[in-house]
Amino acid sequence: MSWRDVPWSAAAQATAHCLTGCAIGEVAGMVIGTAASLSNLVTVVLSIVLAFVFGYALTMRGVLRSGAGLRTAVRVALAADTVSIAVMEIVDNGVILVVPGAMDAGLDTVLFWASLAVSLAIAFVVTTPVNRWMIGRGQGHAVAHAYH
Numbered sequence: 001m002s003w004r005d006v007p008w009s010a011a012a013q014a015t016a017h018c019l020t021g022c023a024i025g026e027v028a029g030m031v032i033g034t035a036a037s038l039s040n041l042v043t044v045v046l047s048i049v050l051a052f053v054f055g056y057a058l059t060m061r062g063v064l065r066s067g068a069g070l071r072t073a074v075r076v077a078l079a080a081d082t083v084s085i086a087v088m089e090i091v092d093n094g095v096i097l098v099v100p101g102a103m104d105a106g107l108d109t110v111l112f113w114a115s116l117a118v119s120l121a122i123a124f125v126v127t128t129p130v131n132r133w134m135i136g137r138g139q140g141h142a143v144a145h146a147y148h
Contacts, residue, residue: 003136011132014141018084021055040103066147080144088123095119
């Protein structure tokens with residue numbers, strides 16, 4: 001199957017799945033880093049690590065529910081989500097880093113939450129074609145479909 005044969009809706013669904021885990025981790029990392037007054041670098045690294053953890057965990061949950069073992073679930077999550085999460089995190093954190101004052105905004109500011117929301121929306125738009133291309137090659141979320 002060519003990537004051109006993959007419906008945009010399938011790519012968007014895969015990206016939304018990825019975005020859910022990324023957003024949970026990203027928001028948790030930014031909130032923890034900001035609340036604890038961690039440096040910008042530590043906050044970004046924490047957000048990225050948590051985005052991968054939650055992204056992989058959501059995929060693994062579905063694979064484990066299908067009856068597959070833990071080793072299979074880990075392999076499927078790595079194959080299904082690594083590129084998608086990586087692209088999403090590069091875009092998401094890149095946007096936050098270029099918004100003036102976003103990294104220094106407090107949790108009680110519109111700037112903090114608006115920049116986080118906008119960065120996730122932009123990451124979704126950029127990552128959807130990547131997921132479409134990967135699904136068309138039998139990679140990415142195409143790997144996880146056998147377990148749903």
